Amino acid sequence: MNITVNSSYKLNNNYNNIKNSRQNNQKNQSFTGISSAYDGFCNQVGVHVCRPVFNNRLIDKLGYLFRNSENAIKHFLAVGSAITSGMYVKQTLSNKDMDKDRKKTLAANQAFTFIISTIMAYTLDSKIKDWWKKKHEQYLKLSPEGCAVWDGMVKKNAEIAEKNKNLAKELQQPKWSIDDYIDKFGKNHVMDEDALAKLKIRSKGFGALRSILVFGFIYRFFVPLVVVKPTNWLCNWYLENKKKNEAAKQPVETNKAA
Amino acid sequence: MNIQPINYNFTRKKRLSREYDPAPSNRLKDNNAEVCGQKNDKNEYNVNFSGGLHNRSEAAAKSFMEKIMDNRAFDWLTGFSGKHNVAASSLIGLFLAGGLRPAITISLPGKKDKEDKIYAAGHSMASGLIGFGFSTLITTPLDSGINYIFKDAKKMRQQDYDKLSKEEIAEYMRKNNGEPIQIRKLKKGLTIVSDKVDEINALKHQLSSVTDFVERGKIYDKIRNLEKVVKGIETSMHNVTEWVIAIPRAALTIALIPPILKYVFHLEKQSKKTVMKQPQQNQTPQNQEDNLQADRFFVTTSMNDFMGGVK
Numbered sequence: 001m002n003i004t005v006n007s008s009y010k011l012n013n014n015y016n017n018i019k020n021s022r023q024n025n026q027k028n029q030s031f032t033g034i035s036s037a038y039d040g041f042c043n044q045v046g047v048h049v050c051r052p053v054f055n056n057r058l059i060d061k062l063g064y065l066f067r068n069s070e071n072a073i074k075h076f077l078a079v080g081s082a083i084t085s086g087m088y089v090k091q092t093l094s095n096k097d098m099d100k101d102r103k104k105t106l107a108a109n110q111a112f113t114f115i116i117s118t119i120m121a122y123t124l125d126s127k128i129k130d131w132w133k134k135k136h137e138q139y140l141k142l143s144p145e146g147c148a149v150w151d152g153m154v155k156k157n158a159e160i161a162e163k164n165k166n167l168a169k170e171l172q173q174p175k176w177s178i179d180d181y182i183d184k185f186g187k188n189h190v191m192d193e194d195a196l197a198k199l200k201i202r203s204k205g206f207g208a209l210r211s212i213l214v215f216g217f218i219y220r221f222f223v224p225l226v227v228v229k230p231t232n233w234l235c236n237w238y239l240e241n242k243k244k245n246e247a248a249k250q251p252v253e254t255n256k257a258a
Numbered sequence: 259m260n261i262q263p264i265n266y267n268f269t270r271k272k273r274l275s276r277e278y279d280p281a282p283s284n285r286l287k288d289n290n291a292e293v294c295g296q297k298n299d300k301n302e303y304n305v306n307f308s309g310g311l312h313n314r315s316e317a318a319a320k321s322f323m324e325k326i327m328d329n330r331a332f333d334w335l336t337g338f339s340g341k342h343n344v345a346a347s348s349l350i351g352l353f354l355a356g357g358l359r360p361a362i363t364i365s366l367p368g369k370k371d372k373e374d375k376i377y378a379a380g381h382s383m384a385s386g387l388i389g390f391g392f393s394t395l396i397t398t399p400l401d402s403g404i405n406y407i408f409k410d411a412k413k414m415r416q417q418d419y420d421k422l423s424k425e426e427i428a429e430y431m432r433k434n435n436g437e438p439i440q441i442r443k444l445k446k447g448l449t450i451v452s453d454k455v456d457e458i459n460a461l462k463h464q465l466s467s468v469t470d471f472v473e474r475g476k477i478y479d480k481i482r483n484l485e486k487v488v489k490g491i492e493t494s495m496h497n498v499t500e501w502v503i504a505i506p507r508a509a510l511t512i513a514l515i516p517p518i519l520k521y522v523f524h525l526e527k528q529s530k531k532t533v534m535k536q537p538q539q540n541q542t543p544q545n546q547e548d549n550l551q552a553d554r555f556f557v558t559t560s561m562n563d564f565m566g567g568v569k
Contacts, residue, residue: 046403063491205340
């Protein structure tokens with residue numbers, strides 16, 4: 001005879017949580033009028049602005065390009081930063097108040113700083129990838145819904161690994177990432193729609209937060225504080241040297257002319 | 259009779275064997291708290307945490323990072339960054355460039371370039387504020403609008419729905435907890451997404467008639483690839499706004515920084531023209547030195563204006 005002492009309090013707990021969250025949602029409805037009007041406005045923006053702007057080949061191609069990217073946000077941040085930096089470089093070059101040499105050096109300095117910071121951001125992002133994944137697990141497991149979903153994903157991936165053992169490489173199935181798993185099988189673990197939607201968004205946001213934090217830290221904090229000053233010194237040093245060289249050359253030229 | 263306890267073993271037997279265990283590694287293992295009722299080691303029962311202290315032990319085992327993560331504000335942040343990627347990155351920018359960086363810039367030692375520092379700090383704060391305000395105002399409704407048309411494009415086409423048999427509809431409902439299949443409403447929707455969704459639906463329909471193992475695998479691969487592309491398009495749509503608003507945001511930042519510095523931070527930068535127009539008649543050595551200093555100030559600040567990639 002086999003008896004399994006399995007405490008079912010967890011299931012009840014889960015059910016109670018869902019019930020409570022629903023009740024809470026029903027209580028906080030003082031802003032429904034405003035929020036529904038805002039939702040209507042957003043829907044109209046979607047139909048009349050987003051559809052004509054985004055329904056084009058470029059977005060389609062970007063979708064194909066980033067289909068295998070684990071966290072595509074970082075590429076967008078890097079390109080966005082390239083556009084901004086390019087604009088500052090252009091502005092520097094078209095500045096009439098500065099002399100030519102300084103203009104060029106400053107523009108080169110700006111471009112160089114952008115390249116350094118982008119390399120740094122990509123490196124740091126890939127370095128903390130594994131650590132962030134562990135934290136992702138910890139974060140999701142703080143809630144019972146997340147716990148159930150993560151365990152489900154681990155189970156599923158173990159099954160896939162078992163199946164893949166006997167198959168050739170071409171026939172092997174890829175493992176599920178947590179976001180894809182929630183999309184596909186989240187309904188099997190979490191009954192409440194609101195809780196599932198929240199879990200989905202939070203899990204997605206946690207993954208995105210890695211790149212957002214790293215790129216924000218490098219572009220807007222570390223580089224301006226640490227890298228800009230030394231590159232400015234280098235810039236000034238280069239200009240001073242150039243002036244000295246020109247000053248040394250000038251008398252020779254005047255002698256020649258004489 | 260075989261009894262398998264899942265969470266805890268209260269028997270004295272295991273505890274005794276552990277007490278006499280000379281290997282310290284086992285003890286360390288047992289000190290880890292059980293999160294979500296998971297066992298750390300399959301072969302060994304966790305005796306350290308008896309039922310009564312279960313909740314407390316879990317709370318005590320929380321690390322610093324877990325304490326941050328187990329916070330409502332952090333939940334809000336992850337939700338916000340999941341919904342609005344661009345606005346979240348500008349929020350982080352606001353925190354770093356608008357708060358932390360000015361504080362550190364001002365607190366750094368060095369009395370000579372105090373004015374420079376205050377100017378740099380004000381500049382950084384203003385750019386952080388403008389970046390956040392502009393990005394959030396523009397991208398938040400855009401994101402919600404994108405979600406609306408995207409959700410609609412992901413629904414099934416009426417023609418595809420008509421093709422489905424009763425069994426297939428029942429199967430779908432069984433899989434989705436009794437939810438009926440939703441049909442696309444917008445006539446002029448996102449065709450780049452809806453075309454792919456239609457293709458996926460057609461492939462899924464095709465699956466029911468194909469029995470060959472290799473063929474089925476190929477169809478599954480196609481479906482998976484198309485689903486990935488749809489996801490890639492969604493990410494691209496949400497984040498491409500970063501590129502679109504980058505130029506007006508930079509222009510606005512450049513244009514609005516002087517008035518913000520003047521009226522909010524009460525700082526005004528000396529322009530080069532005013533420096534050049536200073537009367538040259540009373541050129542005492544002291545005056546000359548002042549002019550030189552003003553010139554140097556302008557040159558150094560113009561170099562210091564540049565604050566990295568994204569302002």
